[in-house]
Amino acid sequence: MRAAYPGLEADTSTGDRVAVAGRVIFQRNTGKLCFATLRAGDGSEIQAMLSLASVGEDSLEEYKRLVDIGDHLFVSGEVITSKRGELSVLADEWRMATKSLRPLPVAHKPLSEETRVRQRYVDLIVRPEAREMARVRVEAEASIRRSLIERGYLEIETPVLQTQQGGATARPFVTRSHAFDMELFLRIAPELFLKRALVGGLDRVFEINRNFRNEGADSTHSPEYVALEFYQAYADYRDMARITREIIQEAALAATGSLVVTHADGSVHDLSGEWDEVDLYDSVSRAVGREVTPAMSEDELRGLCAEHGIEPQPHWLAGKCVEELFEELVVPTFTRPTFVLDYPEDTSPLTRHRPDRPGVVEKWDLYVNGYEQATGYSELADPVIQRERLVAQAAQGARGDLEAMPVDEDFLRALEIGMPPAGGVGLGIDRLLMSLTGLGIRETILFPLVKPEARA
C-alpha cells in the first residue's frame, strides 16, 4: 500500500477504499478521533484512523472500550493522509480479528535476555532485530541451497535417530524406541550416511539439518544446532575449501547485502576475496619457537603443553596436544578468515592422509574471528585403513574418551563396496549467522532450548 501511494501530500483524500489487517502496536486516542498503528505479518506498518464522523458514535465508543495494544484489528476505509502527512486508512468499518488477553511489554525498553528467549513470540513483536534475524537465517540457508544446487548437488535427508553414533567425536543424546525395544542416539553428525549415499552413486550430496550434542552450552554452543554437510566425489579438501568460501560469500551477500560483517565484540571482518591459509604444524612451531612435527611423541608434546600453561587431559593423544597448542597460541592471532590446513591423523579418523607427510591428514578448519566456522576434508575411502582407525577409536573409548567413535560395521561394509575419492565439508549454520550478524548463538536460534520456568 505504501508503494501504491508514494509521496502523497498531507491532508489528502484519495477516494480509494482498502481493507487492512494487523496487530495494534501503538494507540493514540483524542476524544472523537483515534489513531492506531497496525503492523502486518510482513512487518509493514500502516496507520488506521477512526473518527466520529466516519464510523459513528456507537462504533467509536465500542472501539475505545475494547481495543488495546496487541489486538489484531481489521479496518476498511478510505486511503488518506493525516494532517501531519501520515499515510492512513480512515475507517468506515472496523472489526476485532483477535483479542490479546495479555499486555504486551513496553516497546521502548529492551527486554531482558531471558524474556527474549523464553517468549520469542513477544520478542518478535516488540524487537525489529528479532524479526530481522528470522529473515536473515532463511535467506542465508536459501542462498546456500541455491549455491550447492547450482553446482550439481542433490539435497538429501538422512536419519536423525541412529542405532549407533558416528561421524564426529561428541557425546550423544540417548533415547529409546519402544517399537524396536532398543536404545537410539540422536545424531551428532550425518556424515556416515552421506558417505553411504556417495557409495550408492549420488556423487554430490548435501544436507542441512539438526545435530544434537550432549555437551556444554554457552554463547557459541547450543545442544541442538543446524549443520550443513556436503560431499563431492572426485574432489579433495582444497576444492572443498574454495567452494566453502564461495557459498559463504554468496550467503553473506544474499542475507545481509554485504561482505563486511561486524561481530559481537565490535570487530569488523571483510569476507571478500581469497582467504588466508596457514599450515597447522608450521604455525604451532612458530608460536612455541621450536619445530613441532607429527613425529613427536605424545610425552614430548604433553610437556610442551604444560610449558604453555595447558593441562593435558589423560586421554589426549599427540595430535590432540598439537591442536590444543594451536587453539591456545595461534587462533587468537587471526584477524582475517583463515583456513588452517593439514591436521594430525589421530584426531581425524575419517580423513585421508597426505601421501607426502606421514601422520598428517588432508583436513582444514575455517576460523572466523576466533571460532571454528567450518571444517573440510579429503575423505578416507580406504576400508582397510578406516577399519584400523575405528578400532583405534574404540580403544580410545575404552581409555575413557566419552566422545570416541565406535566401529560401525555397516559403514565399513559400504566402504568395502567402494566409495569414490571425495571431499567433504561440515559448516555450522548457526555459527555462520553469528558471523554475519554479530549475535550470540541463542539469538540466531528462534526458539533455543531453555529450562522450564518453575511453576508457582
Add this chain to the structure above:
RNA sequence: GCGCCUCUAGCUCAACUGGUCAGAGCAAGUGACUCUUAAUCACUAGGUUCAGGGUUCGAGUCCCUGGGGGCGUACCA
C-alpha cells in the same frame, strides 16, 4: 561440571548501613480531548519482593537450601 553475579507489578527499573519501603514509568481501567505517531492531562486498580527454612523486636535487604537467568571456566562445533 566448577566459580562469581543476579531474581521486586504484565514489561523495564527504584527502595541508603536491616527500621512508614511496597514505589515509578509504560501497559491496563475510568474520565477529558477530531490530527496523533513512545500523544497529552486527571484519577483508579495492580505484589506470597523466585520458593522454602533461619537469625532478629523487625527481613525486599543478612544467613542456609533449592530453582531460573547471566558471565567466567572446563568439554565441544
